[in-house]
Amino acid sequence: MDVNAAVAAVAAIAGACTGVIAMLAFRWSERDQARPTRTSLHTDAVLPPGVDTVLSVLRSSAVVLDESDSVVKASSAAYALGLVRGGKLAVEPMLQMARDTRRDGEIRQVELDLPRRGTGRGEALAVSARVAPLGSRLVLLLVEDLxxxxxxxxxxxxxxxxxxxxxxxxxxxxxxxxxxxxxxxxxxxxxxxxxxxxxxxxxxxxxxxxxxxxxxxxxxDDPLEDAEPVRVDELVAEAIDRSRQPASTKQITMAAGGTPDLHVWGHRGQLAAALGNLVENAVNYSPAHTRVGIAARRVTAPGGGGTSQAEGRGGLIEIAVTDQGIGIPDKDKERIFERFYRVDPARSRATGGTGLGLAIVKHVAASHGGEVTVWSTEGQGSTFTLRLPEAGAGRDRSSRSHHDHTTTEPLTAPEVLP
Missing domain, CATH: 1.10.287.130 (Signal transduction histidine kinase, dimerisation/phosphotransfer (DHp) domain)
Structure with a gap:
């Protein structure tokens, strides 16, 4: 009996020890799980209350760094600008500012030029960076794209x-x-x-x-505040009349063609000025005894899914001005709509050009929901095409029967241009 009692006592003691060890192991596991790791430091939980909400509504790119310079929080704009890569702040000057601010608590601000990501053209991204302490451990970086x-x-x-x-x-x-x-x-x-x-x-x-x-x-000004249906035929006639005298002096033939009885929606004065500038340029930059043609047609706007005959939805009117002038070099085509830009400054001064005509055309087209484009070959001439929304109220209802035909008409005036 004594032996059995001893064995039972030993078993009880062993069981108690096992229970104590299991309990200690469980407690240790809980404590280990609760201990902040490097990963857990990069969550929103370490941010002071309300900071995450404030950062989400800021227009600036925001980055929060911890004491080891790891990114705790970064806005999507910060990633888009390439400020954060691999959980680290990728801009060394900003990183150094953050370290200095963490050390002395001073707020710092600097303007930097950063290379754009993925362009390969050396284009600079101008930014303003401001660093401030956020609590006792964190640093806040705000970057504004300038x-x-x-x-x-x-x-x-x-x-x-x-x-x-x-x-x-x-x-x-x-x-x-x-x-x-x-x-x-x-x-x-x-x-x-x-x-x-x-x-x-x-x-x-x-x-x-x-x-x-x-x-x-x-x-x-907003031209659509006083918008009205404007007859394209009247705009073309006014533009031709405006340049009739210089064209006659140079014996340049001007004539109109294309689809008749079209209407655009907009400010009549601005539209007349825009088309007049295109025709005037065509005459000024064409040699004597040549031809200038103005042609209009109706086209379907991209994604319009057809044109509504009743209301003109989805329809565009193209007005093309074609000349047989000196043409425009390829290197200048992207800049000719800039204010005061001239392909040939000497010729522009000789013709009285100010370099503002095409800039006005561009702004008029854009403010009316349209665009202006150019095709040109040196020595062969140029075609400027003004695309504007069609005014449904001015359409001839009888055009329903031949609408599909008018959308494919040639843009040039056959009786004017070869």
Whole structure:
């Protein structure tokens, strides 16, 4: 019996020890699971309450770093800009700023130019980075993309510089010519010659100021507030009449063709100015004894699924102006719609061009929900095509029977252009 009692006691003691060990192991496992790991540090749980919500509504790219420089939180914009890669901040100057701020608690800000990801063209991405401490362990990095703001500022500076230069030329010429007239007061022939030059420069100055006003209007005004159905035939006739005198001087033939009785929806004055600029350029940049054609047709807008005869939904009107002029080099085609850009500055000044005409055309087309495109070959001529939404109210209801035919008509005027 004593032996059995001893065995039972030993078994009881062993069972108790096993239970204690199991309990300790379970407790250790719970403690180990609760201990923060490197992975768990990268979750939102380590952020102070409310910070995650605030970061989600910020327009800036946001990155939160811990004491080991690992990314705890990063917005989608930060990944899109290439700031975060592999859980780390990929921009060394920003990383150094974060370390300095973590060390002394100072808020820092700097502007940087970063290479764009995936372009291979060395284009810079302008950003403003601001680093601030977030609690006792974390650092917050906010990055603002300044690329578009820089571009707009550069355009503004170029515009001011170009306007100043363009205004200075005729104003300076008028000043010199007026002095010449005063010095030649006893020479009627010289006075007449200088007065004629003064008229030319004054006209150039007037045209420049007027086109600056027109450009400002088309950029700032909403043309669709006073929109109405406008007959394309009337726009074409007005554009031809505007350039009739210079065309006659150069013996350039102008004629219209294409589909008759079309209407576009928009501001009549702006549309007339845009088409007039295209026809005027065609005449100015064409040699004598050539032809300029203006043709209009109806087409189906991409994705329009056809054109509604009743309301004009999905329909576009194309108005093409074709010349047999000097053409445009390939390298200049993407820039000809920029303000004050000239393919041939000397020729532009000789024809009185300001370099604003095509910029006005582009803005008018865009503000009317359309576009302007160009096809050109050096030495063969150019075709500028203005595409605008069709006005359903002005359509001839009888066109239902031949609508499919009119959408495939050639864009050029066969009786004008070879």
């Amino acid at each position: 690329t578009e703001a820089r571009r707009i500022e550069a355009v503004r500076r170029d515009f001011v510089a170009n306007v100043s230069h363009e205004l200075k030329t005729p104003v300076g010429a008028l000043s010199l010519l007026s002095e010449a007239v005063m010095d030649a007061s006893d020479d009627p022939e010289a006075v007449m010659r200088f007065a004629g030059r003064m008229q030319i420069e004054a006209t150039r100055l007037t045209n420049l100021v007027q086109e600056l006003i027109d450009l400002s209007r088309v950029q700032n």
